[in-house]
Amino acid sequence: MKLPEKIHLKAVLFDMDGVLFNSMPYHAKAWHKIMKQHGLDLSETEAYMHEGRTGAGTINLVCQRQWGKEATQEEIESIYREKSKEFNSYPQPEPMTGAWQLLQKVKAAGLTPMVVTGSGQLSLIDRLEHHFPNTFKKELMVTAYDVKHGKPHPEPYLMALQKGGFQKDEVVVIENAPLGVQAGIAAQLFTIAVNTGPLPDEVLLTAGANLLYPSMQTLCDDWEKLTANR
Secondary structure, three states: OOOOOOOOOOEEEEOOEOOOEOOHHHHHHHHHHHHHHOOOOOOHHHHHHOEOEOHHHHHHHHHHHHHOOOOOHHHHHHHHHHHHHHHHOOOOOOEOOOHHHHHHHHHHOOOEEEEEOOOOOHHHHHHHHHHOOOOOOHHHOEOOOOOOOOOOOOHHHHHHHHHHOOOHHHEEEEEOOHHHHHHHHHOOOEEEEEOOOOOOHHHHHHOOOOEEEOOHHHHHHHHHHHOOOO
């Protein structure tokens, strides 16, 4: 497989949870436990479907479905604070196998790596430099604190283009979540899905992924062929 001829690659936009860190199992457990404590139903499997939304977006979606109304700002802050505390009580997520090697290939090719995440989990954002030193510039990161609309809205990826000064045909997106794939496609960017979670491949393909890999390692192994002459 190769990227389309129209892509003149200058940057690679990485999602964080499930792409750079194997953190989604902990996110799913934390969301399920804290939502249940607040009388809200969100299974661990469904949490994967909402990956990429801002915390407020996930909370509001479940509240609207179950209570017929949006959560108050106080409820959002309380639930997300408790969810973050629960998440941070678990073992530290390890970097995704293949992520470091792929980032080295990206940098060696003179490409700019950027993080575009719906997460506001400061513990993970702060650990990017520890696990991936001298790789990501904070001024080029897009997190939940930067956007009004989380994924699947295209705003996070459009903001990444703006921050980096890139055109749509100069970047590719690497995502593992259906909402993230939808966001990349909505922003009219070539979007590669890596299925690092429990969802069927069809979910990511239906979301619009241009290419699908079974892991970050297989994407890393194929990177030179994929980006040949780019």
